[in-house]
Amino acid sequence: MIQVIRKELTIRNKLGLHARAAAKIVQTSNQFQSNIRIIKNGREADAKSMLDILTLSCPRGTRIELLAEGKDAAEALTALAVLFDNKFGEE
Amino acid sequence: MPPGNARVVLQGIGVAPGIAIGKAYRVDRNKVSLVYYYLPSPDQTKREKERFHTAVDKAEADLKELRTKIAGELPEHAHIIDTHIHILRDRMLYDETIRIIDEQEINAEWALRQALENAQQIFAKIDDDYIRSRFSDVDFVAERVLQNLTGQNKQSVAGIRERVIVVAQDLSPADTIQLQVEKTLAIVTDMGGKTSHTAIITRSLDIPTVVGLENVYQAVRSGELMVVDGHAGKVIIDPDEELLNYYYERQYQFERYRKEVVRCAELPAETEDGYIIRIQANIELLEEVVAVIDNGAEGVGLYRTEYLYLNLDQPPTEETLFWDYREVAEIIYPEMLTIRTLDLGADKLATKSRGLGETNPALGLRSIRLCLQEDEAFRTQLRAILRVSGITKNIKVMFPMISGVGELRAARAVLEEVKQSLRQESIEFDENLQVGIMIEVPSAVAVADLLAREVDFFSIGTNDLVQYALAIDRANENVAHLYEPLHPAILRMIKQAADAGRQAGISVSLCGELAGEPLYIPIILGFELDSLSMNPLAVPRVKQIIRHASLEESKVCLNEVLQFTTAGEINDYLCDLAWRRFREDFELFEDEMGKLPAASGTGQ
Numbered sequence: 001m002i003q004v005i006r007k008e009l010t011i012r013n014k015l016g017l018h019a020r021a022a023a024k025i026v027q028t029s030n031q032f033q034s035n036i037r038i039i040k041n042g043r044e045a046d047a048k049s050m051l052d053i054l055t056l057s058c059p060r061g062t063r064i065e066l067l068a069e070g071k072d073a074a075e076a077l078t079a080l081a082v083l084f085d086n087k088f089g090e091e
Numbered sequence: 092m093p094p095g096n097a098r099v100v101l102q103g104i105g106v107a108p109g110i111a112i113g114k115a116y117r118v119d120r121n122k123v124s125l126v127y128y129y130l131p132s133p134d135q136t137k138r139e140k141e142r143f144h145t146a147v148d149k150a151e152a153d154l155k156e157l158r159t160k161i162a163g164e165l166p167e168h169a170h171i172i173d174t175h176i177h178i179l180r181d182r183m184l185y186d187e188t189i190r191i192i193d194e195q196e197i198n199a200e201w202a203l204r205q206a207l208e209n210a211q212q213i214f215a216k217i218d219d220d221y222i223r224s225r226f227s228d229v230d231f232v233a234e235r236v237l238q239n240l241t242g243q244n245k246q247s248v249a250g251i252r253e254r255v256i257v258v259a260q261d262l263s264p265a266d267t268i269q270l271q272v273e274k275t276l277a278i279v280t281d282m283g284g285k286t287s288h289t290a291i292i293t294r295s296l297d298i299p300t301v302v303g304l305e306n307v308y309q310a311v312r313s314g315e316l317m318v319v320d321g322h323a324g325k326v327i328i329d330p331d332e333e334l335l336n337y338y339y340e341r342q343y344q345f346e347r348y349r350k351e352v353v354r355c356a357e358l359p360a361e362t363e364d365g366y367i368i369r370i371q372a373n374i375e376l377l378e379e380v381v382a383v384i385d386n387g388a389e390g391v392g393l394y395r396t397e398y399l400y401l402n403l404d405q406p407p408t409e410e411t412l413f414w415d416y417r418e419v420a421e422i423i424y425p426e427m428l429t430i431r432t433l434d435l436g437a438d439k440l441a442t443k444s445r446g447l448g449e450t451n452p453a454l455g456l457r458s459i460r461l462c463l464q465e466d467e468a469f470r471t472q473l474r475a476i477l478r479v480s481g482i483t484k485n486i487k488v489m490f491p492m493i494s495g496v497g498e499l500r501a502a503r504a505v506l507e508e509v510k511q512s513l514r515q516e517s518i519e520f521d522e523n524l525q526v527g528i529m530i531e532v533p534s535a536v537a538v539a540d541l542l543a544r545e546v547d548f549f550s551i552g553t554n555d556l557v558q559y560a561l562a563i564d565r566a567n568e569n570v571a572h573l574y575e576p577l578h579p580a581i582l583r584m585i586k587q588a589a590d591a592g593r594q595a596g597i598s599v600s601l602c603g604e605l606a607g608e609p610l611y612i613p614i615i616l617g618f619e620l621d622s623l624s625m626n627p628l629a630v631p632r633v634k635q636i637i638r639h640a641s642l643e644e645s646k647v648c649l650n651e652v653l654q655f656t657t658a659g660e661i662n663d664y665l666c667d668l669a670w671r672r673f674r675e676d677f678e679l680f681e682d683e684m685g686k687l688p689a690a691s692g693t694g695q
Contacts, residue, residue: 016219018221018222018225019174019225019228020174023173026177046182048182049182049183050174050177050178050181051178051182051183051184051210051229052181052182052183054222055213055217055222057219057222059219089401
């Protein structure tokens with residue numbers, strides 16, 4: 001069954017979504033089949049593209065929305081939320 | 092001023108020391124030239140996409156190989172290559188190229204070039220400087236694929252055949268990593284700064300380097316003779332004979348001094364009047380142990396243990412810690428290994444306190460406080476340390492950030508409990524294990540006499556002591572200039588702690604950057620410490636300076652300095668002292684003094 005799930009998050013790590021954080025998002029997203037997007041002020045980025053995420057330009061404090069669409073959408077968002085919560089293992 | 096003349100003299104930022112004289116070799120970072128053609132049939136389109144796949148696969152294989160190579164040599168730079176590998180398969184570059192080949196029926200080179208230009212336009216619009224500058228990574232990756240597609244081998248730093256001075260507009264970390272050390276006399280670039288990746292890498296490879304020269308790439312022709320002074324940040328193009336001879340002489344003296352210093356590195360640091368002080372090393376990683384031994388350090392005075400805790404979902408296991416500590420201890424043996432227990436903020440330790448969101452973490456739940464509050468990780472670490480001590484017998488343990496006797500007793504109580512449980516399990520440990528503390532909180536200095544009665548040694552940690560005593564966060568650029576290790580308050584605090592330790596009959600060590608700063612050595616000796624612990628690379632020169640010093644004289648100098656009112660005065664005094672009394676140890680490093688305010692170059 002195809003699920004569509006959304007989740008709002010705030011970027012809390014010091015450097016924001018820079019190269020290393022983006023790489024981790026891609027790594028995690030690639031473990032799932034779902035189509036996953038990061039949405040900021042109406043602009044969307046593919047959570048499986050590091051460059052797309054980078055160009056969204058999200059410094060600390062940015063509010064974003066994660067949107068996953070697919071069979072494993074719920075698991076994907078749970079995994080990503082942990083990553084965001086852990087500030088991508090920084091600091 | 093040096094004698095003689097040259098066609099061009101450029102001033103940049105010296106980031107890795109040493110003097111090199113040789114021929115320039117310009118590394119051309121111009122793009123490979125590309126042709127454009129239509130694909131006449133769908134069959135060709137399919138083949139073109141396969142050609143692109145192959146080129147990307149090859150680029151990925153090359154990058155992975157490079158990554159394996161540097162994981163051993165430069166582990167801290169491996170993530171740069173990881174980023175490149177990610178970009179290689181990124182939708183914006185990869186899928187987009189395939190799409191363009193299909194849609195426009197054109198060759199892969201041209202399609203990739205278009206995808207790259209599209210990406211460039213997207214990046215150019217970004218406000219954030221850091222992210223905008225990341226386009227250089229995308230560009231670098233695309234260039235690699237283009238080279239594979241065209242079969243054109245761009246002039247690469249890996250292909251250099253004779254010993255040359257590499258001249259470039261900019262070198263990417265990947266370029267720098269590929270430099271063949273034995274073929275590169277020096278590196279000079281237009282771009283870059285002291286903390287750029289290129290600088291960090293060349294320092295670790297020990298290649299004289301000057302960056303930020305702005306127009307050296309334009310100014311020099313390949314094959315032209317040039318001089319690079321990595322101390323002074325100077326680059327001289329086509330010098331006349333007089334100037335060249337001056338630099339040959341300087342190079343000779345510098346090499347001789349370096350050789351002499353390294354040759355004597357194994358010997359103890361004994362002053363002219365027979366005072367011996369142990370010179371030890373600070374390390375953070377197992378891999379650094381080699382440098383400890385190579386540079387003649389007499390054991391490890393500070394092993395920072397935080398590294399194994401970073402980026403983990405759970406604290407490391409006792410076994411992981413045990414084997415790490417044991418390996419370091421065995422390599423260092425018979426010298427001593429001083430292990431500092433966990434000195435992390437709550438945000439970095441994977442426990443329930445994570446993410447407290449403290450507004451002032453430097454004054455928050457961290458270090459020994461965190462260990463006492465969430466003592467499970469602390470007990471695991473102490474068990475690992477104690478078990479190693481039973482096998483190698485060359486371990487000391489040290490608690491960080493102790494602010495008073497109560498905290499010390501609490502930490503020792505946990506240690507005793509862990510010992511007791513080991514006894515019950517009949518697991519051996521060193522019953523004579525020495526226990527010490529870092530003196531780095533001002534309150535610990537004030538009660539140093541009380542603390543000294545209850546420990547085996549002090550280690551004065553100057554980096555944190557300066558921050559806490561002067562209320563300066565050195566990472567905060569608004570106040571970083573007020574971070575003054577020579578502030579009279581700091582010197583007085585070190586003296587108070589050192590005296591308290593000596594009176595109680597325990598050993599006292601000084602670690603932190605202050606301990607390894609050559610200029611400060613003549614007065615540091617005056618504290619009559621038992622040991623200094625520093626970056627391993629600083630050890631040979633510090634030992635050499637100590638051999639030219641005398642304890643009696645240092646005590647007099649220290650007493651004099653302790654009467655001064657400002658850090659600036661003390662600094663001037665030290666520059667003057669270095670020039671007057673230790674000229675042979677400092678004259679080759681003039682710029683070290685030149686960059687200090689009001690340094691006296693003439694002496695008295």
